[in-house]
Amino acid sequence: MVGRDEKLAGKEKQVVKRLEKTLVRQQTSEEREKGQNDSKMKEMILSSSSDEEDTDNGDDDTVSCKAGPTQEKIQRGRKAVIPPELATTLDRIKMSDRKAMFIISETAKSLGHNITDFTLNCDSIHRLRMKHQSVQSAALKAKFQDNIPLVIHWNGKLIAYLTSKEQVEQPIIVSGKGVFQLLTVAKLTSGTGEAQAPAVYSAIEDWCITENIRAMCFDTTSSNTGRLAGTCVLLEQKIGKERLSLACRHHVMELFIGAAFEVCLGSTSAPQVQIFTGFQPYWMFV
The missing domain is CATH 3.30.420.10 (Ribonuclease H-like superfamily/Ribonuclease H)
Known part of the structure; x- marks a missing residue:
């Protein structure tokens, strides 16, 4: 009777778009899971076939073993690179853990070190900095003079x-x-x-x-x-x-000065007093 409500139509279009996006995300996630399941099934079939070949080629008296690819374990570095002095310096200049990691890694490279030998990540640097801070705090409390008022x-x-x-x-x-x-x-x-x-x-x-x-x-x-x-x-x-x-x-002293001002010049609620603002630019000539 009164025509089409444009606002309501716009809201309906937004709802439809959100539903379409949700359906697309669900389809992509299902396809991704399906692909992962297919790859797992292929690996299981290949491993089972390799096991059968091993049992067929081997003697009856030997025990069959599963043959799988040998993966080398990545050894993580164990050397800490945040001594107390460096931690104090990082805190003093207010450097974040991420920036400290970049600077330390590049410095180690320029000095000819292998950075894989060091523990260089944001979490380890943060833990070391917190540890040094707690140690320094305990040392300050231990040396503090507590026998004076x-x-x-x-x-x-x-x-x-x-x-x-x-x-x-x-x-x-x-x-x-x-x-x-x-x-x-x-x-x-x-x-x-x-x-x-x-x-x-x-x-x-x-x-x-x-x-x-x-x-x-x-x-x-x-x-x-x-x-x-x-x-x-x-x-x-x-x-x-x-x-x-x-x-x-x-x-x-603000209380005393405020009381004296009120007696001499009267009370005021303005943030700036006209007599002072006019005198301020003239102060350089006094």
């Missing part, structure tokens, strides 16, 4: 992860007299106190320095300073003792 530092801002949609918390660090050590970079899904406090506590527990933490350094966001669900309160509950709160001096 320490301050734990963290930040409430999240940095986007490079290879997925996860979020990565900024580094968790401890400092003290002659000590400045990175503990970990915790992966978090949010910047709330409930997510940050367990990560910070897990880091100090892993390094066995819970009793040495005397103060906490943080930014003045509500996720850190909240009196009920802030990271500081939750961390003190996990430690079982109160600790000195050392809020970031830059964030603290």
